[in-house]
Amino acid sequence: MYVPKHFEEDDNAKLHQYIRDYGFGILIVADEDGIEANHLPFHLSREEGESLGTLQCHVARNNSVWQRLKNGGRVLAVFQGPDGYVSPSWYPSKAESGRVVPTWNYLAVHAAGKARIVEDATWLKQHLMKLTDQHESGMKEPWQVNDAPEDFTDRLVKAIVGIEIEIETLTGKLKASQNLPERNRAGVKAGLEGSDQPQSCAMSKFVS
Template sequence: MYLPDHFAQSDPAALQRLMREHPLGTLVHPGPDGPDADHLPFEYDPSPADGAPLGLLRAHVARANPLWQRCPTGTPVRVIFQGADGYISPSWYPSKHATHRQVPTWNYTVVHAVGTLVVRDDVRFLRGLVARLTRHHEAAEPKPWKMGDAPADYIDDMLQRIVGIEVVVTALVGKAKLGQNKAAEDRHGAAQALAVRGHVALGDAMTRAAGDGEPPVR
């Protein structure tokens, strides 16, 4: 990943927050014809473990997915988490109207988690993982669904149809391309235009990244 110094994001709290808020990761791994990718919702445990200084990522794949057989334990992988992103029009920069020396761009935030794959074909592991993922993603529902709502034999059958994976995380590389190389008035102009168009998260991220204070309360 191309990473100019002014776009590098190294704050562990910011990296972990992006991974929690955008848990659908792109798992990049070796394929039969070159690099391949799967899109999976991950659970991230930042607690250091043996051989995992930056914690563990956990997910599951369909048993029919050849990933877990093609990529045995120890396979190097990369998981990409995409945060807020959006198109930036040069018309949103006040300086454009004075000099016309601006062009379109795309701002975004992303984290690459680098590590090695561990295959977990283990029903106990899977039951715990699915239960935790369900509790987390159902938490905002008026009546959260839980595994116990379904017949036990049905859940047992579903668990047999998936295989668990872990990624032992050895490096986290973050990039926040949020207009840090622009003048303050241009950053503010773009952030306000994004907010008007409903892209509040990206506008707020631009405000924070540039050190312009906290975003306005809405």
């Protein structure tokens, strides 16, 4: 990912939070068999001593992508935050020089590392519990894996395969008009806030 210095986000704590906030990512595998991308929910953990943390996800056993990772190999997980189109009409400087063009603001995090396959039923069930608890935490009546009959969940666990990725590199890009003068940034923020697109409204919070 191309990251100009003024759009670089290198605070690992922020990048970890972005992954948790926008945890439905893309797992990309590239090898001699080609390139494959799978859209999956991820759980991020960071134990004491881990420099960048560990990502966990799972795929259906019928999804052959896990077989490509049985012998290890590096993968890339991509997480996309809010994004929004930026109109030149939002820049006060437009009226003065006309030297403005459209652009796009967005947030993205790339996590690369070595993957390992996990078929252990205990690990898989714990992974599902952590992933579920993370996304149910804001519910009025949070659902838990143990709410379902054990024989039912045991059958489902047999139908999935876990993937664990030890993060080796973490790259973040926040393009939020940081390279513009203050008055143009204010115009962009107001324009995004006034958009009828939820993604644009969410992007406005990153413009300061």
